[in-house]
Amino acid sequence: MRIAYCEDEPAQRSRMELLLHTFAERKRLPLTVEAFSDSAAFLFHYPDSYPFDLIFLDIDLGGMDGMALARKIRETDSEVPILFLTNHREYVFEGYEVQAFRYLLKPVTEDTLFPLLDELQTMRGQEKPHLLLSLGGETQKLFLSDLLFVESDNHYLTLHTAAGTETFKKNLSEFREELSAAWQASGGTGECFAAAHRSYLVNLAHVERITRTECLLSDGTKIPVSRGCYASLNQVFLQFYRPNAF
Structure with a gap:
């Protein structure tokens, strides 16, 4: 599984990477996580193609926020699952515009994250050729x-x-x-x-x-x-x- 993660808070990035690797170890899955501190860093490496199984975006990123980055991604990729991280429930309704896979309210825990990753694994098994x-x-x-x-x-x-x-x-x-x-x-x-x-x-x-x-x-x-x-x-x-x- 290949995951991209955009988060401007170092402590949150470390916490999420630990959770993702814990999930992968329990499921015995190969995992690659690429972490980015802001939208500019993400787009510098991936300007118009996104070879990931899942992209985590913090909505409250500085500069170009997570919602704006999601719109940019959707200009050329309608398929890659996008999962938003936020402190604010009101953003949930904006996600329909960019076909968000799910939202997670911070702080993220095993109980909230792991069921979504299980669901994604099921979806991957049904992915279009x-x-x-x-x-x-x-x-x-x-x-x-x-x-x-x-x-x-x-x-x-x-x-x-x-x-x-x-x-x-x-x-x-x-x-x-x-x-x-x-x-x-x-x-x-x-x-x-x-x-x-x-x-x-x-x-x-x-x-x-x-x-x-x-x-x-x-x-x-x-x-x-x-x-x-x-x-x-x-x-x-x-x-x-x-x-x-x-």
Whole structure:
């Protein structure tokens, strides 16, 4: 489990780290905690991607407060759980805006913290299928459901999502195996991505229609379908929605 913790009071940081490590030892879980004294320090290390299983934010941080930092995080990451720490109950209602996982009133104790960590562990077991990618020197979480298609060109791959594109050097066949492993590890059956062409993989969940020459995706993109891929693409598309069709 990888946790980030933003707290400007040293005593509170030490107390929380002790509690987190106590929980991990009892559950025999690997744990990494990265502590930050303010929002600026957090954003310096993680300006636009947040590779954590949980982020603790003290609402009463100096400078950019915890609520403002949560809004910044939500600009690019709608998934990472955020847990607020506060001395004030009135902040609870503001958390709906940033989809806060939970609130904890200070002082935090085992009785208040550990049940929430247990709940998070249960949620992690049900997490949507994803990959962790190293892009531009950063580790980013890519949810398979966000990926529309993959384009290969001269040993480079471009990932196309609704939010934009990312390009990096990798073999298309290797990446397809990684996608398949992530899908099946989450309990998925069959394949979630299929070749429409030797240079394209499409996310079957986003396929609207397949013809002999093109594949229409949910965002309106048309992907070329090669003669050699047409039959197999149709077959895996049917299997994706009807696992026992063949």
